[in-house]
Every structure is written in C-alpha cells, then in structure tokens.
Amino acid sequence: xxxxxxxxxxxxxxxxxxxxxxxxxxxxxxxxxxxxxxxxxxxxxxxxxxxxxxxxxxxxxxxxxxxxxxxxxxxxxxxxxxxxxxxxxxxxxxxxxxxxxxxxxxxxxxxxxxxxxxxxxxxxxxxxxxxxxxxxxxxxxxxxxxxxxxxxxxxxxxxxxxxxxxxxxxxxxxxxxxxxxxxxxxxxxxxxxxxxxxxxxxxxxxxxxxxxxxxxxxxxxxxxxxxxxxxxxxxxxxxxxxxxxxxxxxxxxxxxxxxxxxxxxxxxxxxxxxxxxxxxxxxxxxxxxxxxxxxxxxxxxxxxxxxxxxxxxxxxxxxxxxxxxxxxxxxxxxxxxxxxxxxxxxxxxxxxxxxxxxxxxxxxxxxxxxxxxxxxxxxxxxxxxxxxxxxxxxxxxxxxxxxxxxxxxxxxxxxxxxxxxxxxxxxxxxxxxxxxxxxxxxxxxxxxxxxxxxxxxxxxxxxxxxxxxxxxxxxxxxxxxxxxxxx
Amino acid sequence: xxxxxxxxxxxxxxxxxxxxxxxxxxxxxxxxxxxxxxxxxxxxxxxxxxxxxxxxxxxxxxxxxxxxxxxxxxxxxxxxxxxxxxxxxxxxxxxxxxxxxxxxxxxxxxxxxxxxxxxxxxxxxxxxxxxxxxxxxxxxxxxxxxxxxxxxxxxxxxxxxxxxxxxxxxxxxxxxxxxxxxxxxxxxxxxxxxxxxxxxxxxxxxxxxxxxxxxxxxxxxxxxxxxxxxxxxxxxxxxxxxxxxxxxxxxxxxxxxxxxxxxxxxxxxxxxxxxxxxxxxxxxxxxxxxxxxxxxxxxxxxxxxxxxxxxxxxxxxxxxxxxxxxxxxxxxxxxxxxxxxxxxxxxxxxxxxxxxxxxxxxxxxxxxxxxxxxxxxxxxxxxxxxxxxxxxxxxxxxxxxxxxxxxxxxxxxxxxxxxxxxxxxxxxxxxxxxxxxxxxxxxxxxxxxxxxxxxxxxxxxxxxxxxxxxxxxxxxxxxxxxxxxxx
Numbered sequence: 001x002x003x004x005x006x007x008x009x010x011x012x013x014x015x016x017x018x019x020x021x022x023x024x025x026x027x028x029x030x031x032x033x034x035x036x037x038x039x040x041x042x043x044x045x046x047x048x049x050x051x052x053x054x055x056x057x058x059x060x061x062x063x064x065x066x067x068x069x070x071x072x073x074x075x076x077x078x079x080x081x082x083x084x085x086x087x088x089x090x091x092x093x094x095x096x097x098x099x100x101x102x103x104x105x106x107x108x109x110x111x112x113x114x115x116x117x118x119x120x121x122x123x124x125x126x127x128x129x130x131x132x133x134x135x136x137x138x139x140x141x142x143x144x145x146x147x148x149x150x151x152x153x154x155x156x157x158x159x160x161x162x163x164x165x166x167x168x169x170x171x172x173x174x175x176x177x178x179x180x181x182x183x184x185x186x187x188x189x190x191x192x193x194x195x196x197x198x199x200x201x202x203x204x205x206x207x208x209x210x211x212x213x214x215x216x217x218x219x220x221x222x223x224x225x226x227x228x229x230x231x232x233x234x235x236x237x238x239x240x241x242x243x244x245x246x247x248x249x250x251x252x253x254x255x256x257x258x259x260x261x262x263x264x265x266x267x268x269x270x271x272x273x274x275x276x277x278x279x280x281x282x283x284x285x286x287x288x289x290x291x292x293x294x295x296x297x298x299x300x301x302x303x304x305x306x307x308x309x310x311x312x313x314x315x316x317x318x319x320x321x322x323x324x325x326x327x328x329x330x331x332x333x334x335x336x337x338x339x340x341x342x343x344x345x346x347x348x349x350x351x352x353x354x355x356x357x358x359x360x361x362x363x364x365x366x367x368x369x370x371x372x373x374x375x376x377x378x379x380x381x382x383x384x385x386x387x388x389x390x391x392x393x394x395x396x397x398x399x400x401x402x403x404x405x406x407x408x409x410x411x412x413x414x415x416x417x418x419x420x421x422x423x424x425x426x427x428x429x430x431x432x433x434x435x436x437x438x439x440x441x442x443x444x445x446x447x448x449x450x451x452x453x454x455x456x457x458x459x460x461x462x463x464x465x466x467x468x469x470x471x472x473x474x475x476x477x478x479x480x481x482x483x484x485x486x487x
Numbered sequence: 488x489x490x491x492x493x494x495x496x497x498x499x500x501x502x503x504x505x506x507x508x509x510x511x512x513x514x515x516x517x518x519x520x521x522x523x524x525x526x527x528x529x530x531x532x533x534x535x536x537x538x539x540x541x542x543x544x545x546x547x548x549x550x551x552x553x554x555x556x557x558x559x560x561x562x563x564x565x566x567x568x569x570x571x572x573x574x575x576x577x578x579x580x581x582x583x584x585x586x587x588x589x590x591x592x593x594x595x596x597x598x599x600x601x602x603x604x605x606x607x608x609x610x611x612x613x614x615x616x617x618x619x620x621x622x623x624x625x626x627x628x629x630x631x632x633x634x635x636x637x638x639x640x641x642x643x644x645x646x647x648x649x650x651x652x653x654x655x656x657x658x659x660x661x662x663x664x665x666x667x668x669x670x671x672x673x674x675x676x677x678x679x680x681x682x683x684x685x686x687x688x689x690x691x692x693x694x695x696x697x698x699x700x701x702x703x704x705x706x707x708x709x710x711x712x713x714x715x716x717x718x719x720x721x722x723x724x725x726x727x728x729x730x731x732x733x734x735x736x737x738x739x740x741x742x743x744x745x746x747x748x749x750x751x752x753x754x755x756x757x758x759x760x761x762x763x764x765x766x767x768x769x770x771x772x773x774x775x776x777x778x779x780x781x782x783x784x785x786x787x788x789x790x791x792x793x794x795x796x797x798x799x800x801x802x803x804x805x806x807x808x809x810x811x812x813x814x815x816x817x818x819x820x821x822x823x824x825x826x827x828x829x830x831x832x833x834x835x836x837x838x839x840x841x842x843x844x845x846x847x848x849x850x851x852x853x854x855x856x857x858x859x860x861x862x863x864x865x866x867x868x869x870x871x872x873x874x875x876x877x878x879x880x881x882x883x884x885x886x887x888x889x890x891x892x893x894x895x896x897x898x899x900x901x902x903x904x905x906x907x908x909x910x911x912x913x914x915x916x917x918x919x920x921x922x923x924x925x926x927x928x929x930x931x932x933x934x935x936x937x938x939x940x941x942x943x944x945x946x947x948x949x950x951x952x953x954x955x956x957x958x959x960x961x962x963x964x965x966x967x968x969x970x971x972x973x974x
Contacts, residue, residue, distance in 0.1 A: 029612075033564075034557040034596065035585075039609055042552035042624070049553065065529035066536065070521040071558075071598075071629055071645050072580075077520075093559075094584035095598070098522075099633035100577050109521065111558075111582070111598075122526055125516075137529070142558055142629065146586035158558050 007345075009279050014223040019152070021273055024345045025282035028152050036150035036157035040266065043346055044153075046290030047269050048160065052140065054192050054287075055162065055264070058184045064136040064164060069118050071142070072109035077117040080242040087209020088113045091145040093157075111144040116210060116235065116261055119165045120243030127167060127257060129248050134177070135167045153270030154227075154487050161265035167245065167257040171236070174258035178232045181262040182215045185230035193268065194285040194397040195219050195275045196405055197229060198430075198462065198482060200455025205439050208261075212236035218454045218482065220405040221274035224428035226454045226484035229271050232262035270487075275401050282347030283369050285397050286390035293319060293326040293386065294343045298336050298355035311359050311379075315352070318383035324390065344369065349393050350386070354379075368393055370400075405430065411463065411480070418471055418483075422449050428485035430454075432463050434477035436470035445472050445483070454482040494832075496766050501710040506639065508760055511832040512769035515639050523637035523644035527753065530833055531640075533777030534756050535647065539627065541679050541774075542649065542751070545671045551623040551651060556605050558629070559596035564604040567729040574696020575600045578632040580644075598631040603697060603722065603748055606652045607730030614654060614744060616735050621664070622654045640757030641714075641974050648752035654732060654744040658723070661745035665719045668749040669702045672717035680755065681772040681885040682706050682762045683892055684716060685917075685949065685969060687942025692926050695748075699723035705941045705969065707892040708761035711915035713941045713971040716758050719749035757974075762888050769834030770856050772884050773877035780806060780813040780873065781830045785823050785842035798846050798866075802839070805870035811877065831856065836880050837873070841866075855880055857887075892917065898950065898967070905958055909936050915972035917941075919950050921964035923957035932959050932970070941969040 007024055008016040022028055027044030031037040040048065056066070072095060079085045092110040096103055103109075112118065119137070127135060144158045164181060168174040182199055189197045197217035207214035211233040218226045239245070240256035249255055276283040286292050295316055297308040312328045319326045329339050336353070343351055353365040353374075364382060365374045368389070377385065409430040412418050421429055428451075435441060435453060446452050456479065457463075465479040494511055495503040509515055514531030518524040527535065543553070559582060566572045579597040583590055590596075599605065606624070614622060631645045651668060655661040669686055676684045684704035694701035698720040705713045726732070727743035736742055763770040773779050782803055784795040799815045806813045816826050823840070830838060840852040840861075851869060852861045855876070864872065896917040899905050908916055915938075922928060922940060933939050943966065944950075952966040 031557050033561055033608065034559050034605075035594075037557040037559070039557070040555040042554050045553050045555055048555075066532050067529050068527040068532055068535075068647065070518050070524040070526070071631070072521050072524070074520055090587050092585070092587075093582050095580050096583045097581035098579070099635070100579075107522075118521075121520065144558070148586070160555065 007279055007281055010222060015151075017279070018270075018274060021277050021281050021345075022152055025273075025347060027269070027273075027282070030152060034157075036147055038152050038156050040160075043290065044269060047272065047284070047288055048266055050288045050290060051192070051268055052162075055184075055188055056140075058188060059138050059162075059164065062136075062180060062184060064138045064166075067137050067139060068141070069115055069122065069139060071112055073112050073115070073118045075108050075110055076106070077121065078110055080117060081210045081238055083238075084116065084210035084242075088145075091147065093144050093146055112141070113143055113145045114261075114263075115139060115141070115143075115163055115165065116239050116259075117243070120239040120245060120259070123165075123167050123257065123259075124243050124245045127245055127247050130169050130250050133167060133169045133247060133257065134173060136164075136177075137166065138162055138164045151270075151487075153273070154267055156266075159265050159267065161263050164260070164262040166260045167240075168259070169247065169249065169255075169257070171258045174236075174260050175234060177260045178213075178215055178234045178262070181260070182217065182230070182232040185232065185262070185264060186217050189217055189219065189229055190398065192285070192287045193272055193275065194287070194394055194401060195229070195271060196398065196402045198455065198457060200457045200461055200482060202231075202455060203439075203442055203453050203481075205442055206452065208233045210235060210238050211261075212238070215458075216455055218484075219271055219275060220401075220408065220430055220484075221271070221487065222277075222404065223274070224408050224430070224484070226428070226430065226482070226486040227267075227271050227274065228454070228486065229268060230262070230264040233260060235259040235261060276397055277347070278370075281345035283397070284347035284349060286349045286394045289347060289349055290325060291327050291343075291346070291348050292324050292390060293350040293352060294348045295326060295328045295352045295354060296336050296339050296343075297328065297330055298353055304356050307359065308354055308356060312354050315354070315364070315379060315382065319386055322383055322387050324386055349390060352382070370396070412471060413468075415471055418449070418451075422451050422485065426450075426485070431483045432480040433471040433483050434468035434479075435481045435483075436473050436475035436477055441470060441472050441475075451483050451485055454484050454486060456481045494766055494768055497709060502638075504766070505757075505761060508764050508768050508832075509639055512760075512834060514756070514760075514769070517639060521644075523634055525639050525643050527647075530777065531756060534759065534771070534775055535753055537775045537777060538679070538755055539649075542671075542675055543627075545675060546625050546649075546651065549623075549667060549671060551625045551653075554624050554626060555628070556602055556609065556626060558599055560599050560602070560605045562595050562597055563593070564608065565597055567604060568697045568725055570725075571603065571697035571729075575632075578634065580631050580633055599628070600630055600632045601748075601750075602626060602628070602630075602650055602652065603726050603746075604730070607726040607732060607746070610652075610654050610744065610746075611730050611732045614732055614734050617656050617737050620654060620656045620734060620744065621660060623651075623664075624653065625649055625651045638757075638974075640760070641754055643753075646752050646754065648750050651747070651749040653747045654727075655746070656734065656736065656742075656744070658745045661723075661747050662721060664747045665700075665702055665721045665749070668747070669704065669717070669719040672719070672749070672751060673704050676704055676706065676716055677885065679772070679774045680759055680762070681774070681881055681888060682716070682758060683885065683889045685942065685944060687944045687948055687969060689718075689942060690926075690929055690940050690968075692929055693939065695720045697722060697725050699725070702945075703942055705971075706758055706762060707888075707895065707917055707971075708758070708974065709764075709891065710761070711895050711917070711971070713915070713917065713969070713973040714754075714758050714761065715941070715973065716755060717749070717751040720747060722746040722748060763884055764834070765857075768832035770884070771834035771836060773836045773881045776834060776836055777812060778814050778830075778833070778835050779811050779877060780837040780839060781835045782813060782815045782839045782841060783823050783826050783830075784815065784817055785840055791843050794846065795841055795843060799841050802841070802851070802866060802869065806873055809870055809874050811873055836877060839869070857883070899958060900955075902958055905938075906936070909938050909972065913937075913972070918970045919967040920958040920970050921955035921966075922968045922970075923960050923962035923964055928957060928959050928962075938970050938972055941971050941973060943968045
C-alpha cells in the first residue's frame with residue numbers, strides 16, 4: 001500500500017493498486033480491531049445503496065417479497081444438512097454467552113453464514129399445500145464467515161448481501177427460478193455495472209454446500225483474474241428433507257418442496273472497482289455512481305465567486321430535473337485542481353467547470369472521467385444533453401470491459417500452452433479448455449497452477465460444444481470449460 | 488392468544504389483541520427457536536421498508552450520509568465509557584468461538600447493542616480538524632439486546648433500526664442536531680404514521696447509558712399506555728473522551744468533539760399497530776400502507792370473470808398512474824367475502840368492488856377501512872379522486888388518534904387522584920403531574936404504581952410551566968411532567 005495520496009500503478013502491484021483506489025476513493029477501510037471486517041464509508045455505501053435499489057426492483061418485478069429472519073441460528077440447525085455443515089462449520093462464529101450468563105451447550109447459536117437452515121425451518125411452518133407455492137422470499141442482511149484471508153469488499157468476515165430463498169412444487173419450477181435469477185444477476189451486471197459476465201454452472205467441487213447445482217456469473221477483473229459475482233443454487237429437496245418442508249399436491253399426495261437460493265453481496269463493489277478503475281483511481285459507471293456529475297465553479301477574486309456559484313447552482317438545478325445526481329463543489333480554501341483530483345479519485349463520470357469567461361460566452365468545459373481532453377458545451381443545452389452523454393459513457397465502459405476480456409481470453413489445447421499462459425507470474429487470462437469432467441483432474445490442475453474451473457458455460461456463453469481431449473489428462477471431453485485464476 | 492382466525496377484543500385483553508392482530512395481518516411471528524427473536528414476514532417487512540424509505544430521505548435532506556460499521560464490537564470497547572457498560576453489559580451476547588477455535592479472552596466480541604463505541608473509534612481516525620466537522624453519519628442495521636421479556640416489534644432480542652451518529656465542534660451545534668433530529672422523528676410520526684407525539688426530555692434515570700441528555704417522542708397507544716417511539720441523545724464529550732476523538736479548532740487548540748446519536752427501530756411497526764388498529768385487525772395509514780387500495784372483482788359465472796377482471800385491471804392501471812399501490816385480488820377459489828375479510832385484516836385503507844352490474848352502470852363500490860357503509864364512485868373519475876380519498880383517510884386517522892389521546896389525558900394534582908386514575912387494573916392515561924425533580928421520588932412512584940415519567944415536555948408540548956407541588960411528596964415543582972404506564 002502506497003502512502004496516503006498515492007496510487008500504486010495497476011501494472012506494478014495489482015493488490016496494492018486495489019487497496020489504494022479504495023482508500024483514495026474514500027470507499028472503505030479495514031476495521032483492524034475486528035478480525036477481517038471493514039467499515040464501509042459513505043461513498044462506498046452509497047454505491048451499495050444504488051446496487052440494492054436496482055436489484056430490489058428487479059426482485060420485486062419477478063414476484064419476490066422481502067422478509068427478515070433472525071441473525072442467530074441454533075447450532076443444531078446448521079448440522080441438519082450433512083454437506084451444509086461440512087462446508088460451513090469451519091467458518092462459523094459462535095455465541096456462547098448472553099445476558100451475563102453462559103448458554104447451555106444445546107442452546108448455543110452461530111451467527112448466520114447464510115440462512116437456508118433457519119428459513120427452511122420457517123418454510124416448514126408456512127407451507128402446507130400446493131396453493132402456498134411458489135413461495136418467493138428475499139432477505140437483505142449481514143452474514144458472517146470467519147475467513148482466514150480477507151480483502152476489502154471481496155472477502156470479509158462480515159459482509160452485506162441479499163439472499164433469495166424460494167420453494168416450488170416441482171423440480172422443473174425450481175430450475176426455472178434458478179435460471180431466471182441468474183439472468184437477473186447477469187442482466188444487472190451488464191446493464192448497471194457495465195460488466196460483461198459469463199453465465200455458467202459450477203463444477204461439483206465449487207458448488208454451494210448443500211446444493212444439487214450452482215449457477216454463477218463470472219467476470220474478468222483488470223488483472224485477468226475471474227471474479228464470481230453472483231450465484232443461483234438448485235437446492236433440490238435437500239433442505240426440504242432436512243427441515244421437513246412438505247406440501248400436499250393437487251392430487252392429495254405429500255411431497256417435499258423443491259428449493260432454490262441465490263445471492264449477491266458487497267463483493268459487487270469490489271468487482272466494479274476492478275472492472276473499470278485505473279491509475280488515477282476509481283471509475284464508476286453512471287448507472288451506479290452516487291454522484292454522476294460534479295460542477296466546479298472557478299474564480300479568482302471574491303467578487304467573481306457569487307456570480308459563478310450562482311450560475312453553477314442554476315445549472316445544477318436544471319441537471320437535477322433530468323434525474324441526474326449532481327453536486328456543486330463550492331468549498332472555499334481548495335483550489336480547482338485539487339477538487340478535480342478528488343472527484344476523479346471518487347470516480348465521478350463527468351466534471352463540469354464554470355468560470356467567469358464561460359458565463360460570458362454561455363459555455364462550460366466538461367470532461368468525462370476517461371477522456372484525454374475537455375469539451376466545450378453550451379450551458380443552455382448542457383442539461384438536456386447530459387443524459388445522452390452519461391448513457392454514452394456507460395456504453396463505452398461496457399465495450400471497453402468487453403474488449404479487455406476478449407483481448408485476454410484464449411482457447412488452449414495443450415498443457416504446454418496452458419503452462420505458458422498461466423506462468424509463474426501469478427497473472428491470469430480466461431482460458432477455454434477441455435476437461436475430462438473428474439474432480440481429481442480439477443484438483444490436480446488447481447494444485448499445480450492455482451487455476452480453477454470457473455464454470456461450465458451455459459449455451460451461447462462459451463465455445464460451442466465439441467469433442468476434444470482434456471488439457472491435463474488427454475482423456476475425452478465433450479465441451480470446453482472456463483479456466484482462470486480467481487478471487 | 489386466540490385460535491387462528493380469531494381476534495381477541497381489544498377491550499378484553501389488549502396484549503392478546505395485539506398478538507392476534509399481528510398474526511391475522513400476517514406481519515410477523517415469534518421465532519421461538521431463537522430466544523426473544525421474531526421473523527418479520529413480507530407484509531410486516533413491507534411496512535418497515537416504507538418507514539425506512541421516508542426516514543432515509545429525511546436524513547439525507549438534513550445532510551446525513553449512510554455508512555456501515557462492524558456487527559461485532561471488541562468487549563474492551565464496551566467497557567471504555569463507564570455509564571455505557573453499566574447500562575448495556577447485562578444485555579450483551581458474546582462471541583467466544585470462531586473459525587472452529589475458542590477466541591483468546593481479550594479477543595472476544597459482543598454483538599452490537601448500539602454502535603457509539605465502535606463508531607467513536609473510527610471518528611477518532613477520521614476527524615483531525617474543525618474542517619472535518621460536523622460529521623453526520625447514519626447506519627441502518629440490526630442490533631441485539633438480550634432482553635428477558637420480549638414482545639413482537641416492541642422489544643425483541645434482535646431488532647432492526649437506524650442509528651445516527653454525529654460529531655460537532657461545539658456543544659451548541661450538537662444540541663441543535665439533537666433538536667433537529669427529534670423534530671425529524673416527530674414530523675415523521677405525525678405526517679406518515681398519523682400518530683401524534685409529545686416531544687420531551689427524559690429524566691436522568693431514563694436517559695441513554697452514556698448521554699448527558701436524552702430527548703424523546705412519546706405516543707399514546709390505544710390502551711392508554713405510552714410508547715417511546717424515538718430518541719435523540721446529547722452525548723456531550725463522553726464518548727469523545729473515551730475514544731480520544733479530538734480536533735484542532737480554527738484557532739489551533741485541541742478539543743474533544745461533541746457527539747450526538749439518535750435512533751428509531753422496528754418498534755415503530757408496533758406503534759403503528761397499537762395507535763390505529765381495531766377488533767377487525769390492522770389499520771394502516773395510507774402513507775405507510777404497502778397496499779393502499781385493493782380491487783376485488785366479483786363474478787358468479789365463468790363468462791363474467793374475464794370481463795370483470797379486465798375492468799379491474801384497467802382501473803388498477805389508472806390508479807397506479809396516480810402513484811398509488813393497488814392490487815387486484817383475482818384469486819380463484821376464494822369468495823369475495825373471504826377476500827374482504829383478509830384485506831381488512833391486512834389494514835388496506837380502501838377496498839374497491841367491481842361486478843358485472845357495476846361495469847354496466849359505470850360505477851364501483853368503495854369502502855374505507857373504518858367506514859360503516861360502502862360508497863358508490865364513478866369508475867371514470869375514481870382514479871383521479873383516490874389520492875384525495877386516501878389523504879382524507881390519513882388525516883382522519885391522525886385526528887382520531889389525537890382525539891383519543893385528548894380524551895385520555897388528565898391533569899392531576901393530588902395523590903388520591905393519581906391512585907384513582909392508575910388503579911389496580913393496569914390501565915393507563917397520560918397524566919400531567921408536578922414532580923419534585925428527584926430520582927428518589929421517581930423511583931418511589933414507579934415502585935408503587937408502575938407509572939413512570941415519560942418525559943419533561945419541551946416548550947409547547949405540555950402545560951405551560953407553573954409553580955406547584957409534587958404529586959407524591961408535596962415538595963415544590965416548577966413544571967408538570969408526563970406520567971404514564973409504558974411499553
């Protein structure tokens with residue numbers, strides 16, 4: 001991590017660059033006094049609020065309703081689904097004392113690492129007939145997983161997320177839900193985050209503890225690594241059986257429900273940072289930028305100040321009418337250059353400069369966060385043109401990220417090629433490779449190279465299926481899978 | 488608690504009535520398997536979301552920004568402010584194990600009961616100069632207090648809330664913030680919840696653990712008891728000193744900051760219920776009702792169904808254009824009467840019925856949640872008139888609650904009068920009484936009658952100051968205070 005004020009070059013030390021961008025953008029800081037936790041500062045939290053608002057709208061449009069379940073889960077619940085406890089037990093924080101007394105051992109709680117178990121318990125109480133299905137619930141909440149290696153936004157012991165939990169009468173309905181919500185995530189990533197994603201299925205060893213199948217969206221960060229940005233799980237009847245969630249079918253038979261769960265977290269803020277930002281700091285897509293435009297009034301003499309600030313406020317009012325979040329930075333005692341620098345680091349998409357001469361000429365200088373020079377715009381039409389400018393910048397960011405991914409994606413056929421691409425440097429690309437479909441080969445590749453199978457692409461998300469031979473073992477394969485180093 | 492489907496009469500057993508209204512309105516249920524916790528079901532959570540959205544807007548309009556701090560607080564932090572630890576230690580839940588191992592005793596955590604301590608720690612890192620002040624932060628979060636006696640929404644071991652935390656350069660600025668935020672709460676209660684409140688100051692024995700002074704809003708529930716609906720604390724320099732939050736003044740001196748904190752919680756949902764609801768179930772003010780109007784299509788024959796549902800959907804679309812949340816209840820297999828009953832229990836302000844004859848005559852029957860009969864309204868003007876109808880119902884609820892409070896407020900001068908009003912029955916009224924200002928007398932009255940001093944009214948919020956004698960001891964008093972039994 002560089003000294004305050006400096007941003008390490010992305011090409012020199014990517015992890016240090018990432019931390020510097022977060023600090024300089026005033027997004028968050030490591031809590032230190034609470035193991036692996038972070039404080040999300042106002043600018044970082046405002047991005048999360050924008051993410052929440054848009055996702056929440058999409059969830060409601062697809063028929064889901066929000067609810068809230070307890071933070072604490074009885075330890076006995078976690079143990080009811082065999083794979084689930086195996087996956088989560090090592091990461092659990094346990095409450096053993098409360099109200100000034102130790103709790104009896106069979107009344108201890110864990111802080112939720114995820115809520116399938118406790119929600120399963122309540123689904124059993126709420127569901128009795130096919131008429132109660134589908135039950136489509138979402139929860140916005142904090143969860144805790146005691147991770148050894150943490151990194152701001154990407155992996156913290158406590159994080160904020162949403163977890164969808166649904167119950168269905170048939171496996172077919174549940175699978176449709178899994179696919180629907182993966183598409184909600186994928187569309188959100190592309191439309192709002194300007195982040196292209198590959199939609200696929202996790203291998204058995206990477207799936208959620210307790211799921212039949214996990215679907216995911218995978219995005220490429222600017223160091224070529226993959227980041228899992230959202231998951232959607234087919235839970236089958238596993239939790240239904242563990243928590244006795246039964247319903248009477250239309251024909252009067254008793255059956256276990258079919259469940260799904262799906263989630264995204266504050267990790268998305270990390271994904272945003274690593275998809276777009278550069279050596280000057282944060283870059284935010286306009287759709288998720290808390291401040292979409294900033295106006296900096298420029299004046300030297302005190303008598304100019306009032307006039308310039310007034311013009312800036314007037315322009316800001318016009319811009320706000322277009323539904324754009326704009327701020328006027330009229331702080332005294334700070335030079336315009338310092339203000340530019342600060343807003344650039346906070347990732348504001350457009351900067352507008354207004355000085356006395358601009359007012360005279362009826363023009364203002366504007367600068368997009370990624371353009372080299374400034375552009376003159378007429379003040380009387382600027383507010384009307386700004387939505388188009390911002391939409392253009394949003395598209396530009398998506399296309400830039402898409403091109404970056406294309407430029408760093410390879411199709412590999414031999415182990416030599418693989419070793420060359422994933423060399424000693426720790427760098428990464430997206431590599432489409434044949435794989436023999438076994439857990440052993442997957443583990444071997446991971447052990448030898450730290451490269452993992454990110455997903456088996458859904459139709460149209462990767463190369464068309466074709467027969468080939470496994471890149472590591474030479475055994476037969478029917479389809480290429482996505483391999484990369486990952487976060 | 489009555490059997491499912493029945494609501495106990497309010498006049499017979501108020502606590503049972505309260506639980507029945509919650510169950511029949513499908514708002515929440517006791518979690519049972521987690522001590523003192525509840526599950527907030529979708530209809531209950533939707534009310535909380537409406538509360539959140541409006542308050543959040545008010546907080547942002549007054550210059551506050553949201554952030555997020557860790558759930559876990561080092562035990563050592565809680566102990567740093569002497570009164571704070573005394574107040575909260577008995578209610579704390581402690582994490583002693585994590586990641587499969589016991590934590591060393593000096594690395595144990597408590598689940599936040601409130602966040603003054605951990606936020607104080609970060610304020611110390613963020614504040615160095617008067618230029619950093621005021622620092623105006625809010626957090627939406629879950630907190631935990633291990634209470635012995637719990638009641639849904641009113642007092643649960645875990646609850647959802649917001650906590651504002653601010654730091655200022657002078658005590659004067661901090662006091663202005665305390666007053667400003669109390670008014671935000673008071674205005675919200677009156678405008679959105681249709682709940683009249685008295686704004687006042689807590690006595691020393693009822694103030695927040697660690698505050699110099701606590702201001703509050705107090706509302707009357709339909710059993711005459713008082714409910715503290717929001718608090719705003721002047722923390723003085725107590726936490727500033729405990730966490731070393733210093734700043735350099737404009738003149739270059741080092742001083743401790745002056746802090747405030749303020750909060751409201753899911754308790755407000757309980758307040759809503761107990762302010763308006765009746766023996767038929769929940770009554771919601773339109774401003775906070777997740778469903779503001781429901782349209783029930785009425786048909787007997789299958790060939791009528793399509794026509795009636797189509798007319799209902801068309802009307803709903805017109806109503807939505809007015810910014811009103813409306814649902815069409817076109818569920819099959821449920822009679823109109825059963826639907827009326829269900830929506831009534833969910834507190835929907837307006838019901839609209841449309842049958843084949845209504846379509847022919849161009850009219851629909853409407854019923855307000857509290858009116859005796861139904862009213863005919865022309866379908867082509869109904870959507871345009873509905874905002875006015877809902878605004879009228881909102882006003883009506885406020886005036887009804889105001890009148891109820893007026894009718895149940897007394898001015899008492901003698902201990903005999905006091906004993907008569909607060910008899911054995913456990914009932915309550917709002918009583919304006921003189922008090923000698925001592926902690927001892929306050930404790931004596933509480934012990935003898937379970938009546939507490941709810942607040943010392945701010946100017947204009949109670950009887951004008953006047954000399955008098957304490958209702959219990961006869962010693963001199965300068966002002967009447969508000970006494971009542973409370974939640």
